[in-house]
Amino acid sequence: MMDNLDTARRAVAADSTRQFLHYEPELLTERDGFNAFVRRERKKPDLADCAPLGTKVTDTDPRMIYHGEMIPVMTPDVEQGIKDARRTLRTNRFRPLGKRMSVIIEGCAGKSMLLLQIGRAYQGILETERKPDTVWTPVVHINVPPRCESNLDWSLPFADFFRMDHTLNIEKRNYRSTDMTEPVVHHMKESGTSLILIDGVDRIHDGELGTAFDYFDSLQARLRVSIIYCGRSASDIVNEGLHQRRGSGRPHTSEQFRSSLPVMTIKPIPFREGLEEDWRSVL
Structure with missing residues (x-):
């Protein structure tokens, strides 16, 4: 049962990784990019969608992208x-x-x-x-x-x-x-x-x-x-x-x-x- 669960999690993680392989930040000097910036909600990634323990973490992992956004600090x-x-x-x-x-x-x-x-x-x-x-x-x-x-x-x-x-x-x-x-x-x-x-x-x-x-x-x-x-x-x-x-x-x-x-x-x-x-x- 645990093996099946782990296999399923790895499959989800692989799909998630493929989803983010072509991720590019929006270009804010174009209307579509600026609108996406305005409407995007910065949410912490669901760990179930991330690479499981023991899997190599790539730059396109949802957690890396989330931390890489450098959410503004209100000074x-x-x-x-x-x-x-x-x-x-x-x-x-x-x-x-x-x-x-x-x-x-x-x-x-x-x-x-x-x-x-x-x-x-x-x-x-x-x-x-x-x-x-x-x-x-x-x-x-x-x-x-x-x-x-x-x-x-x-x-x-x-x-x-x-x-x-x-x-x-x-x-x-x-x-x-x-x-x-x-x-x-x-x-x-x-x-x-x-x-x-x-x-x-x-x-x-x-x-x-x-x-x-x-x-x-x-x-x-x-x-x-x-x-x-x-x-x-x-x-x-x-x-x-x-x-x-x-x-x-x-x-x-x-x-x-x-x-x-x-x-x-x-x-x-x-x-x-x-x-x-x-x-x-x-x-």
Whole structure:
């Protein structure tokens, strides 16, 4: 009886291993991948579905994948950032006039995680109000490409998120991309997009800042979306970009040109006298 049970468990484990052999994390800069990230429940694997004692454990074992996900730890800065973003985005949703307020995330390691958790929480709230479908896309997430010198360059990450083909005359082997701004704007209108997550703004070169923030401003004016900018020294980059977009000849270091956008800063967890409680709470 025990032999039969052990044989059955090994068969289940083998099937489970085969199931995970082709496991690949979702690409969060594509709609299907981001939606899967938003809706996935992180559950501990059932040990009955794992390799039994004595069996070689591979990287695709459900337990290895579960631990490899590195489930986010809610540090004080991350927890406060999610609360602040929720308030700002709630205000933006019901603002009848004017451009929606943007948000900046900067600081040390953990910025991208906070950005994604804000997007996940925001879409999760919206999905409690309406049933998701294949068209509705409330959140768009992109990474800044290495070079963005024109509207064409900026339109492509958005087109890639929606998996829209942006090449010309494929039959003639002409793979040159075309400006996808108008199709992207139309798609986001039809999809009900209300939040754009932009990660890696520190990759925007100085000479591209004016073009970049003209593009972002145009999207906000046409779509009434909120934008969250994330990256190293993002506050300085956003302020410089807004200054260049205004085209003013005045020194950009003047405080009157500093934006009033809320800034969320991820700081190292303190471990010094008087601040031990934050460290202990995270542990």
